[in-house]
Amino acid sequence: MARLDINPPIDFFRLFARRGLTATTLVFATYNPSGYSYYHWVTQQVGGPTTFQFFVGVGLFTCLVAFGRMAFLSIGYFGVTALSLLVIMSLIAGVGLGFFAFDDVHITTYFVLFWISMVIGVGTSWSFVQKRISGERDVLRTPP
Secondary structure, three states: OOOOOOOOOOOHHHHHHHHHHHHHHHHHHHOOOOOOOHHHHHHOOOOOOOHHHHHHHHHHHHHHHHHHHHHHHHHHHHHHHHHHHHHHHHHHHHHHOOOOOOOOHHHHHHHHHHHHHHHHHHHHHHHHHHHHHHOOOOOOOOOO
C-alpha cells in the first residue's frame, strides 16, 4: 500500500527551469520592446485585429491569468510584496552601480519583464518547494 505522507523526490533545478521558462515565454510573447510580440502583432495591423489574433490574445490572457493566480495562491500577499521589493531594489541597484540607466528604455523594459517572469516562475514553483520542506499535502492558500 502506498504511503501518503512520503513525497517523491523533486528535481528543483528542472522544476524552476521549466516553470521559469514557461513564464518568461508567456511574458515576452505578450510584450517586449524588440517588436516581435503579440502587442506589436495586433497594433501594427492595418485593418484591425483578425479572428485568429483575437483567439491568440484570449489564449495568452488565459495563460497569464492562470499563472498569475497560481503564483499568488502559492506565495500570498507577503511573497508578492517581498518579490516586488526585490525587483525594485535590484532595479535601483543596477542603476546605482551603472549597469544601465533609466534613460535606456529598452534595457529597463527587458529587466522589468525578466523580473516579472521570474516572480511568476518562482511563485508557481514555490508550492512544490514548500510541500517538500514541510511535508504538507496541500500548501496553497484559500483565495481572498
